[in-house]
């Protein structure tokens with residue numbers, strides 16, 4: 001038996017086995033070369049165990065230990081984030097933000113919510129979204145902050161956009177451009193959850209390529225809900241007609257795309273996913289919670305616009 005406490009890196013979106021909080025042990029399953037992970041204390045209705053060998057992972061659920069399916073090799077912790085994003089449609093990036101940037105983001109969000117609840121919101125759409133789902137769109141945010149006399153927060157916002165854009169481009173490719181029109185902060189209260197969907201239709205992206213850099217400001221995946229995601233669902237979802245009708249929201253429909261993974265994330269970690277990856281608010285979440293997150297979306301320019309962009 002091999003003790004995991006040394007920080008054995010099983011990725012599987014790091015759902016439970018994390019270097020700092022590993023509670024499991026690896027038992028070699030001769031002669032397969034696989035290892036069985038036991039004693040890992042997973043949620044009863046979710047993944048119960050893994051079989052891993054090099055970069056391949058298989059998992060099974062509670063019911064009778066049946067293997068479900070191999071997870072794409074891209075899920076290996078060794079694969080770089082852009083490879084995981086390409087093959088799985090989702091990648092966890094630990095410490096995407098450093099401690100200072102995280103602190104700035106948390107302060108920006110806190111102060112913005114304070115101002116939004118006190119001040120008049122001149123932008124009608126911004127006011128409506130704040131009222132309906134407690135969301136704060138980023139496109140009109142600098143103007144709102146300026147008009148509220150909070151020029152220093154405009155600077156903080158500008159610096160954060162620049163840092164998050166640079167990091168995204170460094171990890172996922174230099175063609176990605178920040179898309180404030182479809183980016184926002186969200187403070188979910190009272191257990192409001194979002195059902196299965198893809199951002200391409202539900203968030204009205206309207207671009208052929210887009211990713212979401214999802215940054216929770218609370219630890220999620222244990223007491224507070226993370227996101228459930230279905231790795232590799234983006235490949236097939238990309239081929240279907242976009243529709244806002246119920247079919248994408250349906251559990252059976254989503255289950256036909258494969259198993260769900262639910263990463264545990266700390267503030268500063270990012271879950272980065274393709275606009276066609278099926279996801280929802282973690283289903284096993286408690287019914288009454290308050291949790292804050294930011295969604296920085298990025299798009300890729302068409303080739304002709306990219307060369308124009310670089311010249312201008």
Ligand SMILES: O=C(O)CCC(=O)C(=O)O
Nearest residue numbers: 194199279280281282293
């Ligand atoms: O924050 C959540 O729980 C869901 C977020 C989400 O799925 C989205 O905005 O696309």
